[in-house]
Amino acid sequence: MRFFQKNKGKKVVLAPMTGKSVPITEVPDAVFSGKVLGDGVGIEPSGGKVVAPVDGTVVQVAETLHAVCMESDGGAEIIIHLGIDTVKLKGKGFTCHVENGQHVRAGDVLMDVDIDFIRGEGYNPVTPCIITNMDAVKDVSFSYGEVKAGKTAVIEYGI
Amino acid sequence: MHRFEHKIKDPNGLHARPAGLFVRCAQQCGSEVSVSKAGAGPVNAKHLFSVMGLGACGGDVITVTAEGPDEVSDAEKLRSFCEANI
Numbered sequence: 001m002r003f004f005q006k007n008k009g010k011k012v013v014l015a016p017m018t019g020k021s022v023p024i025t026e027v028p029d030a031v032f033s034g035k036v037l038g039d040g041v042g043i044e045p046s047g048g049k050v051v052a053p054v055d056g057t058v059v060q061v062a063e064t065l066h067a068v069c070m071e072s073d074g075g076a077e078i079i080i081h082l083g084i085d086t087v088k089l090k091g092k093g094f095t096c097h098v099e100n101g102q103h104v105r106a107g108d109v110l111m112d113v114d115i116d117f118i119r120g121e122g123y124n125p126v127t128p129c130i131i132t133n134m135d136a137v138k139d140v141s142f143s144y145g146e147v148k149a150g151k152t153a154v155i156e157y158g159i
Numbered sequence: 160m161h162r163f164e165h166k167i168k169d170p171n172g173l174h175a176r177p178a179g180l181f182v183r184c185a186q187q188c189g190s191e192v193s194v195s196k197a198g199a200g201p202v203n204a205k206h207l208f209s210v211m212g213l214g215a216c217g218g219d220v221i222t223v224t225a226e227g228p229d230e231v232s233d234a235e236k237l238r239s240f241c242e243a244n245i
Binding site for chain 1: 171172174175176179180183206207208211212214216
């Protein structure tokens with residue numbers, strides 16, 4: 001029973017994309033690496049599919065489609081920021097499959113990103129996945145290495 | 160209560176990155192800080208999702224209000240931030 005006790009109440013944030021999870025401090029943008037928006041991981045994507053990392057509500061998709069804000073049913077507020085400085089692409093390279101206010105399950109497809117296009121335009125597709133309401137969560141831990149979208153937990157937290 | 164208005168210069172508006180910086184600045188204020196734009200808010204300026212939820216675009220005018228013992232210096236700090244960054 002001890003095993004179950006250990007993870008009691010722990011909630012997970014799954015990888016939103018397939019690729020490699022890296023420490024947020026390695027993301028080449030001071031606002032993310034400095035944890036200004038909150039704490040999390042960066043995903044260096046190897047595939048362009050973006051899935052919901054949690055069961056929850058899509059609070060806001062950026063008009064330029066480069067970021068998705070989600071509020072998890074577990075109480076975490078999460079930003080998935082698709083690439084660095086990609087606001088400048090004005091939506092090009094992104095295809096959105098959800099609407100603001102929509103409830104989704106972890107693993108549901110949110111977005112498709114044309115990673116090659118983004119790289120070709122000179123942008124880094126590394127995708128910060130961040131909990132922005134760090135004051136509302138506790139015992140946050142991160143996992144790094146190879147991850148599969150909607151399968152591998154990259155963040156664990158308690159409420 | 161101390162308030163000021165600011166016209167957003169960033170053509171992309173108050174998207175995640177600048178909103179995060181603005182919220183960080185507000186969080187460093189002892190005052191209660193709220194922000195609104197015409198037809199939306201006021202919302203808690205220390206809460207990122209609330210600020211992003213305003214959907215403030217380039218050219219929109221936001222109103223920032225500080226309330227508390229340090230409201231004058233906090234409003235000044237926020238005004239400087241806005242002028243320099245958003």
